[in-house]
Each structure stands twice: as C-alpha cells, then as structure tokens.
Amino acid sequence: MSEICNLADKLKAAGHKLTWPRQAVIEVLENHTDHLSHNQILEEGQKIYPKLSRATVYRTMELLCQLNLVRPLYLTDATQRFISATGGHHHLICSRCGTIIEFDHCTAEHLTQQLAEQYGYLIQSHLLEFQGLCPDCQ
Amino acid sequence: MSEICNLADKLKAAGHKLTWPRQAVIEVLENHTDHLSHNQILEEGQKIYPKLSRATVYRTMELLCQLNLVRPLYLTDATQRFISATGGHHHLICSRCGTIIEFDHCTAEHLTQQLAEQYGYLIQSHLLEFQGLCPDCQ
DNA sequence: GTACGTGCAAAGGTTTTGCATGGCG
DNA sequence: CGCCATGCAAAACCTTTGCACGTAC
Numbered sequence: 001m002s003e004i005c006n007l008a009d010k011l012k013a014a015g016h017k018l019t020w021p022r023q024a025v026i027e028v029l030e031n032h033t034d035h036l037s038h039n040q041i042l043e044e045g046q047k048i049y050p051k052l053s054r055a056t057v058y059r060t061m062e063l064l065c066q067l068n069l070v071r072p073l074y075l076t077d078a079t080q081r082f083i084s085a086t087g088g089h090h091h092l093i094c095s096r097c098g099t100i101i102e103f104d105h106c107t108a109e110h111l112t113q114q115l116a117e118q119y120g121y122l123i124q125s126h127l128l129e130f131q132g133l134c135p136d137c138q
Numbered sequence: 139m140s141e142i143c144n145l146a147d148k149l150k151a152a153g154h155k156l157t158w159p160r161q162a163v164i165e166v167l168e169n170h171t172d173h174l175s176h177n178q179i180l181e182e183g184q185k186i187y188p189k190l191s192r193a194t195v196y197r198t199m200e201l202l203c204q205l206n207l208v209r210p211l212y213l214t215d216a217t218q219r220f221i222s223a224t225g226g227h228h229h230l231i232c233s234r235c236g237t238i239i240e241f242d243h244c245t246a247e248h249l250t251q252q253l254a255e256q257y258g259y260l261i262q263s264h265l266l267e268f269q270g271l272c273p274d275c276q
Numbered sequence: 277g278t279a280c281g282t283g284c285a286a287a288g289g290t291t292t293t294g295c296a297t298g299g300c301g
Numbered sequence: 302c303g304c305c306a307t308g309c310a311a312a313a314c315c316t317t318t319g320c321a322c323g324t325a326c
Contacts, residue, residue, distance in 0.1 A: 016305090016306090017299085017300050017304095017305065017306065018300080018301095019299075019300070019305090019306060019307080020299090021306080021307070021308095022306085038290090039290095051307085051308075052307095053307070053308045053309070054290095054308095055291090055292080055307080055308070055309080056306080056307060056308075058291065058292075059292095059306080068233075071269065072214070074212025074213070074216065075212070076210070078212065078216050078217075078218055078290095078315090078316090079216075079290095080291095092253055092257060092259060092261075094259070095209070095262065103253065103256075103257075105249070105252070106249075107245040107246070107248065107249050108245070108266065108268075110245065111243070111244075111245050111266075111268075112268065114243070115230055115241060115268060116270075118241075119239060119241075119272070119273075120272070120273035121230060121232070121268070121270045121272055121273070122270045122271045122276050123230075123268050123269070123270035124233065124269055124270045124271070125268075125269050125270070126266070126267060126268045126269065127265070127266070128246065128249075128264070128265070128266050128267075129264060129265040129266075129267075130246075130249075130250065130253055130259070130261050130263075130264045131209065131262055131263050131264065132254075132259045132260045132261035132262045132263070133259065133260045133262070134257070134258070134259055135258035135259070138260050154280085154281090155279095155280065155281065155324085155325050155326070156325075156326095157280095157281060157282080157324075157325070158324090159282070159283095160281085176315090176316085177315095189282085189283075190282095190283095191282070191283045191284075192283095192315095192316085193282080193283070193284080193316090193317080193318085194281080194282060194283075196316065196317075197281085197282090197317095216291090216315095217315095218316095
C-alpha cells in the first residue's frame with residue numbers, strides 16, 4: 001500500500017499493543033497493493049500468522065481507520081476495501097466487466113484548495129471515479 | 139432523483155411488465171433525492187404499495203441497473219445506494235460525522251474526454267469524492 | 277391463457293458480539 | 302501482574318434464491 005509506512009510505530013505511539021496478529025495485518029498492508037478487502041487481508045495474513053482470525057482482522061482494520069491510518073473505500077461492489085488515508089485515488093471502471101484502470105493525471109488538486117476554502121473542510125484524500133464501458137464491452 | 143424521468147416508459151419499452159410494485163419503486167426514485175438505499179426505497183415504497191416486499195425491491199433495482207437507468211454507488215458505508223446513470227456526482231464528505239455536501243463545480247469534463255480517447259472507454263458517469271474533516275469535527 | 281413478476285420463507289454470506297483464555301507491557 | 306487483545310462460536314444482519322400463486326399483457 002503505497003503511502004503506508006510505520007504503521008507499527010504509529011500504533012504503539014497511540015498506546016496500542018503490538019501483537020503478532022496485528023503485525024501480520026500490518027505486514028500485509030505494507031507489502032501489497034491497494035484496495036485490499038477484509039478477506040484478502042485475512043488470507044494473506046494467515047500465511048504469516050496462521051491462527052489469525054477473521055474477527056481480529058475486522059477489529060484491527062477498524063482500529064487503523066479510527067487512527068486515520070487507512071480509509072475504507074467501496075468500488076463497484078459492497079465489499080469494503082482499504083486505501084491509505086491520504087492522497088488521491090483515480091479509477092476508470094468498466095461497468096460491465098469490472099476492469100479497473102488506475103490513471104495518474106488528475107485535475108483535483110486545484111479543486112481541493114477551492115473546496116477547502118469555500119466549506120472550511122480539512123481535506124485529506126479524494127477519489128475520482130469514471131464509469132463507462134471499456135473497448136471490449138462496447 | 140434529478141435526472142430520472144419516464145422510468146415506467148423505458149421499462150415497458152424494454153419489454154418488461156409495469157406492475158404495481160414496480161410503479162411504487164419508480165415513484166419513490168422520481169420523488170426523492172439521490173443516494174437512496176434498498177432499505178429507504180422499501181420503506182418509502184411501502185407507503186405507496188404496502189405489500190411491497192424486500193425481495194422485489196432488490197430485483198427491481200437490479201433490473202433498472204441492467205437497463206442502465208440507475209447505477210449503484212457506495213459512499214462511506216457498505217450500503218448500496220443508487221443514482222441516475224449519467225452525469226457527474228460530486229461529494230465532500232466528513233470522515234468523522236458523515237456529513238455530505240454536494241458541490242457543483244467540477245473539473246472533470248475535460249478529463250472525461252481525455253480518458254475516453256486515451257483508453258477507448260465510453261464514459262457514462264463520474265464520481266468525485268473528497269474526504270476530510272468538516273469545520274465542526276476538526 | 278401464458279409467461280413473467282411477486283411475496284413469503286429459507287438459505288447463504290458477511291459482519292458483529294460475548295466470553296473465556298492468553299500474551300504484551 | 303493487570304489489562305488489553307485474541308480466537309472461537311453464536312448472533313445479527315443483509316442479500317439471494319426457490320417456489321407456488323397472482324397478474325399484466
């Protein structure tokens with residue numbers, strides 16, 4: 001997960017215990033790409049710490065969200081996924097086959113400042129999603 | 139739902155029967171704001187047609203999605219919600235209290251064309267979501 | 277009249293919770 | 302050593318499915 005680092009340190013700094021199950025979850029987050037779901041985190045985490053339970057994954061991710069270290073994201077299905085809590089995420093999604101292209105160029109930076117001023121928000125991240133049909137599905 | 143009109147006609151045009159339960163769902167969609175969930179549609183629909191069942195709401199919304207009349211959307215929770223299938227949707231969301239502001243100004247139009255050319259997608263809608271803290275929650 | 281749509285109820289899947297045990301600090 | 306975190310299992314919740322009946326066309 002691109003911009004995630006030192007999750008372990010931040011957890012301890014916030015006064016939480018650094019246990020083996022939590023280390024496993026953190027290692028998964030740091031070594032994999034974005035958009036991981038609870039299921040994926042569980043599966044990968046059990047390769048590191050086989051006793052890792054589903055409930056612990058849910059509780060750990062909830063904790064990381066509360067600490068603002070990760071953020072939930074929903075793509076084209078109802079599965080909760082997680083991304084780093086800062087920066088932008090840009091998706092071009094085919095509404096038929098579900099293919100997701102991540103693009104870099106984004107025009108949201110200017111708008112971020114503008115909205116921050118207009119509404120007094122402290123903006124931490126943004127998501128720009130285009131939906132349509134990919135060449136194959138048209 | 140702002141850009142939705144004549145759902146009934148479009149349903150019939152596509153060869154589907156216009157039943158009372160479906161009319162109730164359509165009336166709810168046309169007379170309420172965006173972002174309705176299955177639950178909200180069921181509750182409102184039952185005010186119009188009391189026997190309306192949850193299963194029918196799910197099936198009707200799935201049908202409307204297949205016909206490209208509405209589109210599923212996920213905001214800050216795992217609840218599936220629905221918006222009109224075209225145009226843009228712009229949200230400024232507080233990650234703590236969940237307040238959603240909808241803003242109008244959007245810089246995505248230019249990017250739409252650019253992405254369409256670059257990747258060959260036929261782009262139907264977009265979603266631009268900023269997440270942060272509202273003035274009260276900072 | 278026929279095929280499609282519906283309501284009900286059961287099944288399936290996912291997320292949350294309660295509780296006794298275990299391990300971090 | 303005390304408290305927090307964990308695993309397990311049950312509960313709660315949401316969504317899907319099967320089936321007999323009803324209704325739009």
